[in-house]
Amino acid sequence: MTIARFRSQNCCRLGMMITNFKNKFLGNKEKKRLVINIFSLSVLQGANYILPLLTIPYLVRVLGPDLFGLLAFGTATSMYFMLITDYGFNLSATRQISIYRDNTYKVNEIFSAVMIIKITLMIISLILMSVxxxxxxxxxxxxxxxxxxxxxxxxxxxFPVWLFQGMxxxxxxxxLNICSKAFFTICIFIFVQNKDDYLLVPLLTSLGYVIAGIISLYIIKKEFDVKFIWQNLSVLKEQLKEGWHIFFSSIAVSLYTISTTFILGLLTDNTIVGYFSAADKIVKAVKGLYAPIAQAIYPMxxxxxxxxxxxxxxxxxxxxxxxGGGMFLISTVLFVLADQIVNIMLGWQYAESILLLKIMAFLPFIICLSNIFGIQTMLNLGYKKEFSVFVVIGAALGMILIFCLTPxxxxxxxxVSILLVEMLITIMLGIFLIFKFKKGKL
Structure with a gap:
């Protein structure tokens, strides 16, 4: 009887713990929605990073550092145009949709204006790339x-990611992203058999993006009844103004993120770009662990x-x-196990990537803090201009360092340039917030 009673009491305690946990984290609609969104975005980031990571060990061996570097350089070039067409709407439009989500007229207005601007910027980007x-x-x-x-x-x-986030x-x-990434991953293993098939990689990647985008437009029409309505110039100007500081900051950020691969390709060769890109993809995969949380909490x-x-x-x-504490532990593991990670994922051909991975290992932790201080806090508090200034200062230093150190x-x-710039920006943002906190403005 004593043992049975003991087991019964333990079962009751366990049941109470589970109930308390559910009440604490899922006790209201807001918390429940946050947990569901973080889970959904975590699975999304898994698709965005883990599925492509499955192809990296295969592609780096089949294509070799030279062609792998060429494709990385091509992707970096396209990233500039993706940055232009995004125009900061993934943050500015997300925030607006989150505020006006119950106002159908306003949602249609925001959606239509943003899509008009993005398509116009895409046409301009295509012309620039052709030149x-x-x-x-x-x-x-x-x-x-x-x-x-x-x-x-x-x-x-x-693909109006910003609309889904705002809602x-x-x-x-x-x-949608899991389906598109799964499509890309399966096709890579089936169709890319040797170096002659290297053009299939950007083709399959682009097909995944486009198919997901087309389906997303069908979903927003069916599920949210969002309609495209032609907007006048004043509405377009309002959206351009709303996203300007974020766009300006994004351009500045690109000078020491996207530009690193681009400039490295201009000043060196495709093989060196291949070594760097391979290490960079691993770091980005780790950084992606924080992305679901960042995307889920921003509208909230x-x-x-x-x-x-x-x-x-x-x-x-x-x-x-x-x-922040979690990302610090993960970055520490990445630094300590850099040798093993490179050897397993990339192979002996990429021994040059080990040192690069160690140098950039703490970027996930630093960028996590930077995101919280800058995007989550300063942008939501209305310090858009100040945020832009700090990023521009970091970008200017980054460009100087890159052109001095790369040759x-x-x-x-x-x-090293990327690490120093991210540290500087994070420190500046942190000092600014501490100053505002002491002044009683937070």
Whole structure:
């Protein structure tokens, strides 16, 4: 009887613990929605990073550092145009949709205006890329790579991720991205058999983006009844103004992120780009662990700040300690196990990538803090201009470092430049918030 009673009591305690956990984390609609969104976006990031990571060990061996570097350079070029067409809408439009999600008229207005601007920017981007390809031999000799990679820009334009985020319905993003990434991954293993098949990589990547974008437009029409309505110039100007500071900051950020691969390709060769890109993809995969949390809490923080600023700031402070601590531990593991990770994932051909991975190992932790301080806090508090200034300062330093260190130290110089710039920006953002906190403005 004693043993039976003991077991009964333990079962009761376990049941109470589970009930308390559910009440604490799923006790209201807001918390439940946050947990579901983080879970959905975590699965999404798994698709975005883990599925492509499955192909990296295969592609780096089949294509070799030279062709792998060429494709990475082509992707980096397309990333510039993706940056232009995004225009900061993934943050500015997300925030607006989260505030006006119950206002059908306003949602239609925001959606239509943003899509008009993005399509216009895409056409301009295609013209600019054509000029680039026709004017410079480095681009002209591999023109197929750049045009095939541009399909990613088209796919990103027609996939309104910002609308799903603002509505806090991330599950749709998850489903579509998993399907597109799975399609890409399976096709890579089936069709890319040797170096002659290298053009299939950007083609399949672009197809995944475009197909997901087309299906997403069908979903927003069916599920949210969002309609495209032609907007007048004043509405378009309003959206351009709303996203300007974020766009300006994104351009500055690109100078020491996207530009690193691009500049490295201009100043060195495809093989060195291959070594750097392989290490960089591993770091980006680790950084992606934080992305679901960042995307899920951004619209929530925006809404909290709009309704109760003090509550929003308290929520951010808790997030910093919990998420920041987790990313620090993960970065430490990445640094300690760099040799083993490179050997398993990339193989002996990429021994040069080990040092690069160690240099960039703590970027996930640093960028996590930077995101919390800058995007989650400063943008939601209205410090858009100040945020832009800090990023521009970091970008200027980054460009100086890259052009000074790359000719001498090649990929090592680029890696060190990225690390120093991210540290500087994070420190500046942190000092600014501490100053505002002491002044009682937070």
């Amino acid at each position: 680039l390809v026709l004017s410079f031999n480095k681009f002209h000799q591999d023109w197929e790579v750049y045009y095939l990679s541009f399909g990613m820009v088209l796919g990103q334009v027609i 806090e319905r991330m599950k749709y993003i998850t489903y 923080i925006g809404k909290k700040m709009h309704e109760n600023q003090k509550e929003g700031v308290t929520f951010i402070q808790k997030t910093t300690w919990i998420v 001498i130290y090649a990929a090592v110089g680029v890696s």
